[in-house]
Amino acid sequence: MAEVEVDDASWWRHAVIYEVYPRSFADSDGDGIGDLAGVRAALPYLVSLGVDALWFTPWYASPLIDGGYDVADYRVIHPELGTLREAELLIAEASEHGIRTIVDVVPNHVSSAHNWFQEALVAGPGSAARERFWFRDGGGRGEIPPNQWPSNFHGPTWSRVVEADGRPGQWYLHLFTPEQPDLNWTNPGVWEEHESVLRFWFDRGVAGIRVDSAALLIKDPGLADIVDEYPPGQHPNTDRDQVHDVYRSWRRVANSYRGTRVLVGEVWLPDATRFANYLRDDEMHTAFNFDFMIRPWDAGQFRESIDDTLSAHALVGAPSTWVLSNHDITRPVTRYGREKSGFSFADKRFGEPTDLALGHRRARAAALLTAALPGSLYIYQGDELGLPEVEDMPDGARRDPMYLLSGGKDPGRDGCRVPLPWRAGAPNVGFSPVEVATWLPQPAWWADYAVDGQVADPGSMLNLYRTALALRRSVPGLACEQFSWIDSDPGVLAFTRGTGADTVTCLVNMSGSPVALPESAPILLASGALRHGHLEPDNAVWLAHNPKEK
Numbered sequence: 001m002a003e004v005e006v007d008d009a010s011w012w013r014h015a016v017i018y019e020v021y022p023r024s025f026a027d028s029d030g031d032g033i034g035d036l037a038g039v040r041a042a043l044p045y046l047v048s049l050g051v052d053a054l055w056f057t058p059w060y061a062s063p064l065i066d067g068g069y070d071v072a073d074y075r076v077i078h079p080e081l082g083t084l085r086e087a088e089l090l091i092a093e094a095s096e097h098g099i100r101t102i103v104d105v106v107p108n109h110v111s112s113a114h115n116w117f118q119e120a121l122v123a124g125p126g127s128a129a130r131e132r133f134w135f136r137d138g139g140g141r142g143e144i145p146p147n148q149w150p151s152n153f154h155g156p157t158w159s160r161v162v163e164a165d166g167r168p169g170q171w172y173l174h175l176f177t178p179e180q181p182d183l184n185w186t187n188p189g190v191w192e193e194h195e196s197v198l199r200f201w202f203d204r205g206v207a208g209i210r211v212d213s214a215a216l217l218i219k220d221p222g223l224a225d226i227v228d229e230y231p232p233g234q235h236p237n238t239d240r241d242q243v244h245d246v247y248r249s250w251r252r253v254a255n256s257y258r259g260t261r262v263l264v265g266e267v268w269l270p271d272a273t274r275f276a277n278y279l280r281d282d283e284m285h286t287a288f289n290f291d292f293m294i295r296p297w298d299a300g301q302f303r304e305s306i307d308d309t310l311s312a313h314a315l316v317g318a319p320s321t322w323v324l325s326n327h328d329i330t331r332p333v334t335r336y337g338r339e340k341s342g343f344s345f346a347d348k349r350f351g352e353p354t355d356l357a358l359g360h361r362r363a364r365a366a367a368l369l370t371a372a373l374p375g376s377l378y379i380y381q382g383d384e385l386g387l388p389e390v391e392d393m394p395d396g397a398r399r400d401p402m403y404l405l406s407g408g409k410d411p412g413r414d415g416c417r418v419p420l421p422w423r424a425g426a427p428n429v430g431f432s433p434v435e436v437a438t439w440l441p442q443p444a445w446w447a448d449y450a451v452d453g454q455v456a457d458p459g460s461m462l463n464l465y466r467t468a469l470a471l472r473r474s475v476p477g478l479a480c481e482q483f484s485w486i487d488s489d490p491g492v493l494a495f496t497r498g499t500g501a502d503t504v505t506c507l508v509n510m511s512g513s514p515v516a517l518p519e520s521a522p523i524l525l526a527s528g529a530l531r532h533g534h535l536e537p538d539n540a541v542w543l544a545h546n547p548k549e550k
Helices: 035-039 043-049 082-098 116-125 186-201 241-257 272-277 290-294 299-314 356-372 444-449 451-454 461-474
Strands: 016-020 053-056 075-076 101-105 159-163 168-173 209-210 261-266 319-322 376-380 482-487 492-497 504-509 525-526 539-544
Touching: 016 461, 035 082, 043 082, 043 461, 075 082, 075 116, 075 241, 075 319, 101 186, 186 241, 209 241, 241 261, 261 290, 272 299, 290 299, 290 319, 356 461, 356 504, 356 539, 376 492, 444 451, 451 461, 461 525
Parallel strands: 016 053, 016 376, 053 101, 101 209, 209 261, 319 376
Antiparallel strands: 159 168, 482 492, 492 504, 504 539, 525 539
């Protein structure tokens, strides 16, 4: 085991970070819900995979209206997942294995069960407790919401409360569900509490904070309705200029600790310059690359996204991030097997046909593409197993508010959150120690993707990931920041990493025809079988430097 090097200041620039959705990773106690003890037991698996850090989606006390992103108490672990002591043990044991820990913080809102919100309901209009949120009087005789902002899920963004005297009262803002009231970041107490939360977890050894919905914190004090266009930084509730003051204060907190404690932003913005502003050297260290993740299977689309990503990050000297999916996005194997292989929440619907064999080939190729790009790499749990989206889940089993609030029209995100399969033939496919109903049902065919079967299969998705991550760590050309496109056939992505004898070439064939490989080029790794010196469609290969080349 290689213990974490605290003084490795640049670890985050090239790290492989594995996203853990705790409820679906591994169940240690047989209640059908994954837990922190299950993650601790699986640390050898994560070491063998080759990851540098774990990012945990919220593990805090929560009513779980939105999968834990409705936080009731940041200093208490949800009892279904474990205890604070178990979280501390997990952080420490992961560090002993050379793996850092990143935790989620959700600054835009809290749970309606949070003591702050409960105080606000009791305190009434004009109280200091309500100033922590966006409580406002309604229009007309109080019956009209303060504005018409759209929801990030479905339904209204304002809910009316019943006051202590039983009469309908003020309205409060929630850009997500009614159980997630938005915080008012003009309130000093909101700033102080979140800085305290950062210190609480940094004191327990976490190496980073992932910041949920990072661009939404600051709102227009006048709550102006949304129109078509605004000057940069003046949208009523997204990417307002003042939000950067929040992250400058958080960076000062992070910098006060020994070792690099990173801030990772969830920043959904179409403007590359506005996106890069979050990565200035006194704000966040890095942010997720959503543009790359949602692109369709098309060489031109991917090249454009790679160029835009590298250019945006170069503006501020930050490393790029690369990710194929997360706990919100349709699994790559399913997505890449569709005619419309990109992703958007608006287009997600039931009944879309998928060619899983095609999606599987493309997902293998995409794994090599992302692992070969310069910067940090994120892997969502189960993508290394090639798991498809579970789309045949019974309606009554679905939990996601995107499904529930849409009246069942939106499939929601449950399909990518199904508990992982570990051992074929074992209870709950090895997820639990006993046969029990899991919190989301596992399909009958889930055993086909179990870890134990893939470990024994040299050609499995899991072994492809293990090999790719081992090479990424050991091959000098893949560990540097040098990147250059090279001439290629139409529909083929081709680039090099490194220079001289360390050069590695990555080719990804997104065309419909086989592509000839350079003669005598040493093959480091291929996503599929190479035939007669050709790279087949929907496949990728890494080539080592050939000293015979001129």
